[in-house]
Amino acid sequence: MSHSNSFPRRRFLQSTAGLAGLGALGMLPIASAHAAAITVGFVYVGPKDDFGYNQAHAEGAAAVRKMEGVTVIEEENVAETVDVQNTLESMIRFDGATLLFPTSFGYFDPHILALAPKYPDLRFQHCGGLWSADKHPRNVGSYFGYIGMGQYLNGVAAGHATKSRKIGFVAAKPIPQVLLNVNSFLLGARSVDPTITCQVIFTGEWSMAVREAEATNALADQGCDVITCHVDGPKVVIETAAARNCFVCGYHADQSALAPARYLTGAEWNWASVYTAMVKSMQAGEAIPNFVRGGLAESFIKMSPLGPAVPEAGRAQFEATRARILAGGFSAFTGPMKDNRGNEIVSAGQAFKESDVELESMNYLVEGVIGSTA
Amino acid sequence: MALSGRRTRADMLQRLAPWARSAEAVVLPVLALLTGLLVFALFLLAVGKSPVQFYQLVYLGAFGSGFSWQNTLSRASPLLLAALCVALPARLGLVVIGGEGAIVLGGVAAAGVAMLLGDVSAAIALPLLAIAGAVAGGLWIGAVGAMRHYRGVNETIASLLMAYVAIALMNHLVEGPLRDPASLNKPSTLALDADFRVGLIPEIGVHWGLLVGVIACVLSWVLIERTTWGFAARIAGGNLRAAQVQGLAVGRLVVAFTALGGAFAGLAGMFEVAAVHGSANASLAAGYGYTAILVAFLARHNPLVIIPVAIMLAGFEASSGLIQRRMGLPDATVLVLQGFVFIAILVSETLYGRLRMFNPERWSRP
Secondary structure, three states: OOOHHHHHHHHHHHHHHHHHHHOOOOOOOOOHHHHHEEEEEEOOOOOOOOOOOOHHHHHHHHHHOOOOEEEEEOOOOOOOOHHHHHHHHHHHHHHHOOEEEEOOOOHHHHHHHHHHHHOOOOOEEEEEOOOOOOOOOOEEEEEEEEOHHHHHHHHHHHHHOOOOOEEEEOOOOHHHHHHHHHHHHHHHHHHOOOOEEEEEEOOOOOHHHHHHHHHHHHHOOOOOOEEEOOOOHHHHHHHHHHOOOEEEEEEEOOOHHHHOOHHHHHHOOOOHHHHHHHHHHHHHHOOOEEEEEOOOOOEEEEEEOOOOOOOOHHHHHHHHHHHHHHHOEEEEEEEEEEEEOOOEOOOOOOOOOOHHHHHHHHHOOOOOOEEEOO | HHHHHHHHHHHHHHHHHHHHHHHHHHHHHHHHHHHHHHHHHHHHHHHOOOHHEEEEHHHHHHHHHHHHHHHHHHHHHHEEEEEOOOOHHHOOEEEEOOOOHHHHHHHHHHHHHHHHHOOOOOHHHHHHHHHHHHHHHHHHHHHHHHHHHOOOOOHHHHHHHHEEEHHHHHHHHHHOOEEEEOOOOEEEEEEOOOOHHHOOOOOOOOOHHHHHHHHHHHHHHHHOOOOOHHHHHHHHOOOOOHHOOOOOOOOHHHHHHHHHHHHHHHHHHHHHHHHOOOOEEHHHHOOOHHHHHHHHHHHOOOHHHHHHHHHHHHHHHHHHHHHHHHOOOOOOOOHHHHHHHHHHHHHHHOOOOOOOHHHHHOOOOO
């Protein structure tokens, strides 16, 4: 550590004073000098062409790559272990990344939290939404989107397409983010026909193609004729369901190319809009807020274009519902509402909007969903 | 004159003989490694990429700077312990490939015990966590050995299937009885008390599990090469019937060696929890148990050789990111490289005893 003493302190003070003076006069273009070169690193937990979670983020990275003065570096299939710490540090040390997007939920605690204090001048943006001012470093930010509303719109399209009035959901794990999607899907369908039921099967893993195919087949065997999912890569579910002549609703990214005739619509992330905005504010020298959320109205999520199988009445209700969500204040969870074991979860007169924190600790399946959280 | 000349030549050969045998064990794997790297270079040329740039990046990413070493060693650390779970049973002729299950359960056991401990000092807690991890892993793989010996169940299949059971068990415990209710979207056990966390080795920046792994490899080598137990195990591994005829307690050896291997893998899981994750969750099933199979086979189940081999494979993985970013190659590139090296080393196994220069007993023959 002796070399740090060899820094000419006096000259440093002189130049800092000089710079401060220039800055005060408004003559130093600090912001644009910063914009000249920024390297942004994206880290994905799976393959970036998975038709799902990682592809959605990679599409956002591709949009950032087109911006001027930005170099984008990427790494895929990085495990939620010490690997991600090493990957991020490698991007920082070898490629000079100053803005990092470790995109998997499990990267946050302990990995990002361990690394961020070592590099206080760099910015770590994490997808998932856990940042809290009193617990976490200032150079870490969290962002997430209200994609439950996208699954609600999926449900509206599904409600019009189903003949058996049974729809199906292939889910990874019974955690709040997933339960919110399952419940929203059913509630959207029930806004069309309140007798519709939704069967959910949990695979227990974020990415396990064999179990996802088995679950999809099991749903089709039970008569579900519209199927959606919340797993990292929906490809297997979409292709299997379409092969069983079910209609499908997408998730994470646009999967219409996998089943053009049977794809109704899909709840997609709009990371291109979110990431370009964040990089733009970084280039302008503005601070990115540490905690960011948004939905359809804020362009955090978007819907795939409606497929040919959605009937005319469905299109009308879909567009009307989308307009209500865009207008703001829409709540899918309005009381009185019971879970599928008969407990009251929303009391009469109560209503939860997409931004209400009560929805973030969801641990129930609403009445009409067939399945169990444990 | 001619006679004495022949004698000195024979003397010289005699003195060289033991060296020739040792040289075989070094030269063959190194040549195989170089062959694997060379064939992979041809593969790179075939897809229009520069092998020179590739190997430069491998060096830079794996060993080219202090950070590169930290990156490599942090990845090698769980592999050292997990590879022993393959190498120790292998000395008895058993192919155990389910170390992943022991890692996962070792981690859960350590996290579970940490939840039970109240206000105790780290000096008491850490050994207890280590014992918990080792016992869990030891019981799991020891059961594989017991089933093998007493019921004739194939240990390879049994250990692999039991790894799936272990992961399912971990998911059940972490998402059910042991779940921290505050871990909403990533079900985990309660975070370990800060006092119970294993820190980093100063200057190296890698947790103490690395040192424990190195010590475990050395002790395992001593056990196999320098004790009667190890000698008995090698006899049983060479010829089971002969060992039984000699009156060796083969059943006890099988259970002890599988359990010891499992205990080391369980210890790897404990370090993942106590040094890396801070709690047990699904990230424990990161595949170290499977990479460790490769490590142990490349090391020919010699615990000392596991150390450099684990560092080499970890180095390949540490450089994987740079290769993706600088050369635009997919992340599977390093897996392909590992595959080439693995096949080259397996092929080289068939050469042992066949090359005249390494086999003194064939020198006299024309």
